[in-house]
Amino acid sequence: MTTLKFQRVRNNFSWPFRFLFLILASSLTSCYNEPGFLGNNLLPDDDIYQVELDSSFKLSAYTLTMDTLNTFGSSEGFIGYICSEEFGSTKASFVGSFLPNPISEEGFGGPTAKADSLFFYLTVSGFSGDTLTPLQLKVHELTNRSLFFNKAINALKPIDGFYNPEPFFTATLQGIKTLKVPLPLDYAQTLMDSLALSDTSVFLEKFKGFYITVDELDGFGGVCYSVPTTAMFMTLYYHYTDANNDIKTSSKSFFFTYDKYFQYLHDVSKANPDKRIQHLNDTINQDTVFYIQNIGGVYGKIKLDSLSNWKRKMPIVVHKAQLIISRNSNSETLGDSLINQLAIYYKENGQFQGYIDDQKGTNGINTNGRYWPYNNSYSIDITYHFNKILQGDFDDNSIYVFPAPSSYYQSSILKTSNSSTPIKLIITYSKLK
16 A cells, blocks of 8 residues: 555644645645655645545456447447457447438429439448458348337347348448449339328338348458448439429438437357457456447446445545556457547446546546556546445445447457556545544
C-alpha cells in the first residue's frame, strides 16, 4: 500500500470550518498524477487536514456475454461479417420496414402511371476489417411483421420464420462506395399502389419490409461496414399521362423510417481453440486478461474485492478514485483498432442503468476514460460512483466495462489483477471523526 499522511490540524474549529478544509484538500488532490502529491511541500503542515492516498485496493475482472440488446429505431449500425481468432464470429444485419416519402393521396399520377425503373441504394460511412474482402449481400422479404409489435426487440436473436429464406435479390458489397442494384420492374409496378400509398397501415401490410444480411465467410477475417439507415433506400422512376394528355416523369423514394433495427449474431465457438476466450461467464476463476466487444458482444465485469474493508473505514470522504486498466498490446484481434475510450456501466435490480455519473455528459458520455498511449492504459475517474457505493446506494457493487459508443466495430483485450500490470484503483481520501 502506498500511503501519504499529513499532519492533522489541532484546533477547536466548528464543523463548517473542518468541512472547508476537506473541500480544499479535495481540490489539491483532484489533479494528481503520481503518489508524490505534487505541490504538497508548498503548504504549511498546520494548513492541511489529514489526507491519505491508497493504491492497495483489490479488484478482479471477468468476461461475460450479453443476453439481450435492444437496437430498435437505431439511425446507424453495422452490416458485415468478421471472425477473429479470439472472439469468434460476428454477423451484422438489418431488419426494417420501408415507407414512401412523401406519403400522398395523389398517388403516382393515376391509372396511366407506369414504372420505368427501381433501384436499391446502400452507402457505407466507415468500416472495420479488410475492405478487399467481398461480402455476398442478401436481401430477403419479411413475411411477418409481428416481430416489430414488441418494441423491446432482442437484436442478438435470429429471426428465422419471419422472412422468406429465398433472397429477393443479392449483390456484392466490397469497399467504401454506394451500392446500386436494379430491381425487377414487376415489383416496381406493385409499389405503385395509390391506395397503399395514401394509407400507411395498408402499405405496411402489403410490403412488410426487408431483412438485409450477408453470407458467412470461411476462415478468419472479414469486414464490417457502418451504415446510416438514411443511406439505405429504394428509388422508383416512373411516368404517367396528365389531364392535358402530356407524358410526365417523376420519382419517389422509399426509406426505412419507423420499424427498424440492427441485428448482431455472435458465435464464440468459431474462435481459434488455442486463442479463444477462457473462463467465459466464469466469475470465480480469473484469467490474466478479460475481453470487451461492442454491438452486443462480450464485456467485462470488475468486482471491488476490498469494498468491505473500505466500508469499515467509514466515515470517510473520497476525494478521488481513479481506476487504471491496462491494454494487452500483444493481441492479434481483428478489428482491434485501439479503442479510444472505455465506458463504465452500473447495474441496479439486475438491469443496466447506463454510464456511471462520473462519465455522464451533456450529450451522452464525456471524455472521462480515455486511452493514455504513454503507458498503454485507460484512466477512469469513478469518484462519485465509488462514494455512492461506500454509502450503500446500490444493490450491485460491481462495475461493467464496454467500449465507448463508436461508429466502428471494436474489440479489445484488457488486463486483470492477475496480470503483470494489474488493474488498480488509486484512492485519495480523508477520514472523518
